[in-house]
Amino acid sequence: MTTPTPPTAAGTTAGGTSTGTPVTLVVLGGTDRLRRADRELLVLAGTLGATHVVVPDAPDDALLDELAAHAVDAVHSLEGGPGDRLTTPAVALAEAAARETGAHVLLLASTPEAKDVAARLGVRLGAGVVTDVVALDADLVATKPVLAGGWTTRCRATSAVLVATVRPNSVELLAGAAAGGTGTATAGAQRPRVRAHAVEDTVPAARVVARAELPASGRPALDEARVVVAGGRGTGGDFGPLEELADALGGAIGASRAAVDAGWIGPEAQVGQTGRTVSPQLYVSCGISGAVQQRAGMQTAGTIVAVNKDEQAPVLEIADLGIVGDLRTVLPQAVEHLRALRG
Numbered sequence: 001m002t003t004p005t006p007p008t009a010a011g012t013t014a015g016g017t018s019t020g021t022p023v024t025l026v027v028l029g030g031t032d033r034l035r036r037a038d039r040e041l042l043v044l045a046g047t048l049g050a051t052h053v054v055v056p057d058a059p060d061d062a063l064l065d066e067l068a069a070h071a072v073d074a075v076h077s078l079e080g081g082p083g084d085r086l087t088t089p090a091v092a093l094a095e096a097a098a099r100e101t102g103a104h105v106l107l108l109a110s111t112p113e114a115k116d117v118a119a120r121l122g123v124r125l126g127a128g129v130v131t132d133v134v135a136l137d138a139d140l141v142a143t144k145p146v147l148a149g150g151w152t153t154r155c156r157a158t159s160a161v162l163v164a165t166v167r168p169n170s171v172e173l174l175a176g177a178a179a180g181g182t183g184t185a186t187a188g189a190q191r192p193r194v195r196a197h198a199v200e201d202t203v204p205a206a207r208v209v210a211r212a213e214l215p216a217s218g219r220p221a222l223d224e225a226r227v228v229v230a231g232g233r234g235t236g237g238d239f240g241p242l243e244e245l246a247d248a249l250g251g252a253i254g255a256s257r258a259a260v261d262a263g264w265i266g267p268e269a270q271v272g273q274t275g276r277t278v279s280p281q282l283y284v285s286c287g288i289s290g291a292v293q294q295r296a297g298m299q300t301a302g303t304i305v306a307v308n309k310d311e312q313a314p315v316l317e318i319a320d321l322g323i324v325g326d327l328r329t330v331l332p333q334a335v336e337h338l339r340a341l342r343g
Helices: 036-046 061-068 088-101 112-125 240-249 257-261 327-341
Strands: 023-027 050-054 072-078 105-109 128-133 142-146 151-155 162-166 193-197 227-231 252-255 282-286 303-308 321-324
Touching: 023 036, 023 088, 036 050, 036 105, 036 162, 050 088, 061 072, 072 088, 088 112, 088 193, 105 112, 112 128, 112 162, 128 142, 227 240, 240 252, 240 282, 240 327, 252 257, 303 327
Parallel strands: 023 050, 023 105, 050 072, 072 193, 105 162, 128 162, 227 252, 227 282, 282 303, 303 321
Antiparallel strands: 142 151
């Protein structure tokens, strides 16, 4: 058994020349337009040193322009693309890029897929891995929730390299960046260099045998939404009032495990210890008791509003605003008031 060795250079160009500047490597999951979570990673990386980006396939000009606006120095892609293999191509590419650049930090989004990549990178690079980070300072001290969100801790990896997954909505963006920008490079911004890596990936991996596009809902992705309206057993299976409120607020729909297990909504909406972890600015809990398993997925929200008929519901203990009442009465009133405010 061999011991993994971390990258040793302080930073290199795409051609291998040493720069002496610490490099932060941002590992993205695709080559489409940047999502909000991607932009948050790039802003955070910019506070830590030179920024390099890893993408699974050759980037197009539109993506390069977006990356130029974030002062990205270089983009590392996989020669020939990832094919139909899951996870392992991204790991092999990120490892090659990290070793070539001497990256001291690797940042990924805090999604199940990215956490899988992060864990494997930790082994290959001999790096410390910190997941669900909500803040990372210049000394690489990370802030993250632990124990089902009941505590917040500050920790630092003792290894030479840190691999961190960052929760969406943890990094503040400027107004233009938050809206996605213009999609074109700012005046004077230079497109990053593109370095295609020929990486041999022989590790056994699952393969994609079919793809099906999810129907578009018109709502933001649950992981990245600034507002989440979630329902549980108290909805009785009727998510109509929640959907109206979510649409009025520009938010996403979430659910408790009880609602998912009952077949009222798909598992992609589940928030909690066995579902998605979200950190929106506003989380509206409707008809959810708020047991510890559910709280683990939403307790780091900026503001929590709870609507529940049971005044003893545990969720009211952590809510910034608790409303004891029937959600079928409360939510339509809230929607009507919001619409009135907007004229």
